[in-house]
Amino acid sequence: MPEADSKATTALFGWDGYSVDWVERVERLGTVQWVRVRLAPDPERVLRCSGCGGTATGVHDVAHRWVRDLPIFEANVLVRVPRCRVICPRCPGPKLEELAWLDRYSRMTRRLAQNVIRLCYVLPIQQVADYYGLSWGSVKAAHKAHLHQELGPVSLQGARLLLLDEFSIQKGHRYATVVADAERRRVLWVGRDRSRATVRSFFRSLRAKERRQIRAVGIDMNAAFELEIQRFCPQAAIVYDLFHVVAKYGRSVIDRVRIDETARVEAGSPHRKVLSQSKWLLLRNRSNLTPEHEVQLEELLAVNQNLMTVYVLNEDLKQLWRHTDTKQAQTAVAAWIRRAQASGIPALQRFARNLMTYVHGIVAHARWQLNTSVLEGINNKIKVIKRMAYGYRDDEYFFLRIRAAFPGIR
Ligand SMILES: [Zn+2]
Structure with missing residues (x-):
């Protein structure tokens, strides 16, 4: 290549410190598929050390490496x-x-990596890889390195109120635990499994000073999690999440009673059919029912005293989270448990007995108004991320993407 051309190409493509030595075009069916460029180092360039960023005094050795760059035309x-x-x-x-223009051990130039990373936010990895003719692994590696750099190590950054929740990676098989800042709605940490050891490893990743600043943690009623919180943050209040408690009540009380009542009704009767099909009607939030379904619900409850009782107590259970005064909350929770125990319905009595060991976490909500609905949508977003990253099992990368998807409000 003539010298003038070489300089022009170098200026155009910006391989700083190098000039184009040689270009080869690989054609197929009359179209250029690949352009291979060989660079020669510019002997007059200033050498910089990647260890300290300062000026280096000379070249020790040279190794040739092929790296990918942005496409030229097609x-x-x-x-x-x-x-x-x-x-x-x-x-x-x-x-x-x-x-x-080239990171230390990267197989692609910085500008190509930047474009790949931008696409990774909107397209599945495989599509990004296909678009640039890159391997799936190198696209993922570029995005992962970027996320690592962007998000940095786990840090509370002043968070005082935490939420701890779990989600399924693979239904029934693999789970993960997520910790979020309740006030700024930021995902702080994601860990494999939903075990006590998982929670422990989160607290271990924090500095002692950070642990001391935590005022309250919102969780599902889970004794194992609670023990870890008490161990690492003895000053923090434990707050039970309304959503989890009500969901548990729905499963273990309302639906249990519905099934028992169905069994008591004569087979083949129309009432039995109504009962057996009313699961969602009973478990759904009343405010989300259509007027027609509301009538259906009223009719169902009117003929079934036990269902009526557990339904009413469900509504009252939710009210326990509305108190802002600790004393009032304490009185209300005790009254609710008394009513449940007096109901004569075994499933409800069992639930109330169990709840007695968890009263403090409901009462604490009066002071620390925490609830995981702050993370509403997290499960949907996780589903999207799972789809985008289909075909790999790199949990670390998956978790980085979740953290990136919930950067929080300032
Ligand atoms: Zn140096």
Whole structure:
């Protein structure tokens, strides 16, 4: 290539510190598929050490490496870079030369990586890989490295109120635990499993000072989680999440009673059919019912005293989370438990007995108004992320993407 052309190409493509030595086009059926560019180092460039960023005194050795760059028109571009290791007066041993356009051990230029990363937010990895003719693994690696750098290590950044919740990665098989800042709605940490050890590893990742600043933690009624919180943050109040308690009540009381009542009704009767099909009607939030369904519900409850009782107590259970005065909350919870125990309905009595060991976490809500609905939509967003990243099992990358999807409000 003539010298003028070489300089022009270098200026156009900005491989700083290098000039184009040689270009090869690979054609197929009359179209250029690949452009291969060989670069030659500019002997007059200032050598920079990647260890300290300072000026280096000389070249130690050179190794050639092929890296991908942005496409030129429709052709993919491969660049052969003589990669120098330099001698630095400040750093021990030879160091890789610092280049403005290529990260240290990257197989693609910084500008290609930036474009790949932008696409990763809107397209599944495989589509991004296909678009640039890259491997699936190198696209993921580029995005992962970017997320690591963006999000940094786990830090509370002043969070005082935490929420701890779990979600399923693979229904019934794999779970993960997520910790969020309740006030700024930011996902702080995601860990494998939903075990006590998982929660422990979160608290261990924090500095002692950070642990001391935590005032309250909102959780599902879970004794194992609670023990870990008490161990690492003895000053923090435990607050039970309304949503989880009501969901548990729905499963273990309302639906249990509905099934028992169905069994008591004569087979083949129309009432039995109504009962057996009314699960969702009973468990759904009343405010979400259509007027027609509301009538249906009224009719169902009117003929079934036990269902009526557990339904009314469900509404009152939710009210326990509305108190803002600790004393009033305490009185209300005790009254609710008394009513449940007096109901004569075994499933309800069992639930009330169990709730007695958890009263403090409901009462604490009067002071610390925490609820996981702050993270509403997290499960939907996780489903989208799962789809986007289909075909890999790199939990670490998956968790980084979840953290990135919930950056929080300032
Ligand atoms: Zn150095």
